[in-house]
Amino acid sequence: MFQHLRSQAFGLVISDSTLVIRQVSDSYVAVSGESRRERVVGLHAYDFFDQQNAPIPLLAARKAFEAAIETRRPHQSQHIDGQVIWSIRTVPIFSYDSLRYIQMEYQDITEEHQRKLELEERLDANETFRILVETVKDYAIFMLDPKGKVATWNAGAQFFKGYTRDEIVGKHFSNFYGQEDRDSGKPDRELLDALRDGRVEDEGWRYRKDGSRFWANVVITPIYRRDTLLGYSKVTRDLSERRQAEAGLIAAYEEASKLKSDFLANMSHEIRTPMHGMLSALTLLLDTTLDPEQLELGGVIQQSGELLLQVINDILDYSKLASGSFTVSNNIINFADVIQSVFKIHQKCCPPHLSLEAHLDPQLPKAAEGDSLRYRQILQNLISNATKFTEEGYVRLNATLQCEDEQFYTILIEVIDTGIGVPALGSSTLFTPFTQLDNSATKRHQGTGLGLSICKSLAELMGGNIGFHSNPDEQGSVFWFTAKLKKVHQAKHIEILNDNLDALNLPSTTPPFEEIKLAAINKRILLAEDNPINQKVMLKILAGLGFNSIDLAINGQEAVTMSTKDPPPYHVILMDINMPVIDGVAATIMIRDAGIRAPIIAMTANALKGHAESYISKGMTAYVPKPVDRNLLVKVLLSCLRQDQLS
Amino acid sequence: MSIPGAKDSIDGPTFEQILEMDDDEDEREFSKSLVYDFFTQAETTFVKMDTNLEKKDLKTLSELGHFLKGSSATLGLTKVKDSCEKIQHYGQKKDAEGSNDITEEEGLKLLRTTIEQAKEEFYDVEKVLKKFYHDES
Secondary structure, eight states: OHHHHTTOSSEEEEEETTOBEEEEOHHHHHHHTOOOGGGTTTSBHHHHHTSTTOSSOHHHHHHHHHHHHHHSSOEEEEEEETTEEEEEEEEEEEETTEEEEEEEEEEEOHHHHHHHHHHHHHHHHHHHHHHHHHHOSSEEEEEEOTTSBBOOOOHHHHHHHOOOHHHHTTSBGGGGSOHHHHHTTHHHHHHHHHHHHSOEEEEEEEEOTTSOEEEEEEEEEEEEETTEEEEEEEEEEEOHHHHHHHHHHHHHHHHHHHHHHHHHHHHHHHHHHHHHHHHHHHHHHHHSOOOHHHHHHHHHHHHHHHHHHHHHHHHHHHHHHHHTOOOOOOEEEEHHHHHHHHHHHHHHHSOTTEEEEEEEOTTSOSEEEEOHHHHHHHHHHHHHHHHHTOSSEEEEEEEEEEEEOSSEEEEEEEEEEOSSOOOGGGGGTTTSTTOOSOHHHHHHSOOOSOHHHHHHHHHHHTTOOEEEEEOSSSSSEEEEEEEEEEOOSOHHHHHHHHHHHHHHHSOOOOOOHHHHHHHHTTOEEEEEOOOHHHHHHHHHHHHHTTOOEEEEESSHHHHHHHHSOSSOOOSEEEEESSOSSSOHHHHHHHHHHTTOOSOEEEEESOOOTTHHHHHHHTTOOEEEESSOOHHHHHHHHHHHHHHHHHO | OOOTTOTTTSOHHHHHHHHHTOSOTTTOHHHHHHHHHHHHHHHHHHHHHHHHHHTTOHHHHHHHHHHHHHHHHHHTOHHHHHHHHHHHHHHTTBOTTSOSBOOHHHHHHHHHHHHHHHHHHHHHHHHHHHHHTTOOO
């Protein structure tokens, strides 16, 4: 029997009733490294376990032996020794009711114990997850079998979708989709996508049992066990509330932003009206007899008032731009003209060591369709910034045709200066409203900090862009903007107009009277003018230029009647704009509609830039501001008559 | 040539252009007739303005302003011209620059003062011109 026991796989010690060891197993010998069984056999068990290299501690062995002896029954216990767990079993063996032997088995069960714990934990976890999933109400979580039929169902799913477990398990999940999605095969496609990508996420309408719908986020994930598809997990969230909240937030933000802009616009407008009154009254006051001190104080009020007005205008522009109620009008932008007039203003107040230069690309068109006033505003702003921050050197303007297609020109304007430049940090906030870069500069240079942000919005409204980079050649800045402008089809007229406007800006030289006197021979001219004094002056001027056949129309209707005869009676028509019955513009349209091609020269005291272009676009040939300058009139008449001869 | 006492109420070059049309520099028949025609035109227009101011007819006031603006501009009577332009704008219920809307009430108020101002400016320049044409009756 002992021979048999010696081959036990675990540690085995047999003692007699006096606890003297009679046998040990081979495995004990192998494990303990005890090479000679004889050293153990014959020892008292307690002495044996008291040894330093004893497999289990004495205390544990003693307890096990005592328990077996006391209870007279096999005893099983576990002993934890640091990281190692021992299972100890002691069996008392009786013969005729008296104890003969005690068999002790001990075994290292650390690994087994660990496995058991893990298993328990896993079982626990599975159970936990199951309970979690089943009770979660905010998510519908369920499984689909590989064919897409519902396999499990949780409380959330029941809550969202209205089906009980019995109603839905076994049905295809496409029941949750709308008719349109089902027709397009979306449910099956989603399963395929999930298989291909490992996961599919979708937002869309899903339907409840009662037919109502909700906005859902759905995640479908395929589940495999050892490469076999078990099915899909499907998690659905109801986003209706979030969607509603998002929409509410956006609406509230837009509303608030619009209210703010409207308020700004209204307030600025309300402030501007009395401002105008104040400034006008001040101008009158300054014209009265004031002593030097009063005059100086008055001057201070005027300057501050004008600055304040500029601020208010900026805010008004800005708030209109921000609220989206800003529109750009469509008249004609004459580039050379706009640039020239902006330069003219700055030349006057420009420091002596600063040169203003303009380089116009020869490819630059004469004119294009757009908002001339607003285009000028951008230009004015950039040039005025450049001159404000540049004390010496140059401010250079480059105007180039960046690109063109059949309908549009894209015009690039660069304003390059040798001024203080923009620090690298500041360049990102240049176009942000209400920011000014250098505080010390702010003290020297007044302004709202709105200018560039207004320019940005204006450029964007014109289909363009605005930007900044440092002057590549030296200290200073380059501000540029582009605008996409529609082409005009009256280039010929514009050229004439351009010449005329050039004439305005040139110091008058000896007028070519001889030429006009020659050109006037045998020319019939119609003067449409309602004011007797102006009639008298014009008739006198024209007669002085050698025209001896002049007819007079005292309103637009007369002008139309007189000029629309066959053959056309006049070589040139001079047309006042504001006239009774029908005005000059309407008369011109009627005359052109009647097929009369004779040059029509507009005359008006509304000498605003931009008006000229709008008259041209209505069919007029050229424009002369009132009071009529004789030299300019000669020049315009000559070019019209020449043009007439050419055509 | 400069007109004595005209200061900024007459635009030199414009008025000179009118004077250049005179065939005889001593007689100044053409320019004088023009200027006196203008006196009549202005007087008549001011009467019409007063009547229409009573009637609160802003549209007609604007047209009258424009009308007188045309002739005063031709003669270079800058101040009168500027006031007439304002009358034209106020009559259209716009501010002095013609760029922003004002109410009818504001318009009428401004018209009343501006018409008076235009009259005064006219009488001032009338005196200067009469002196120029040696007619101080």
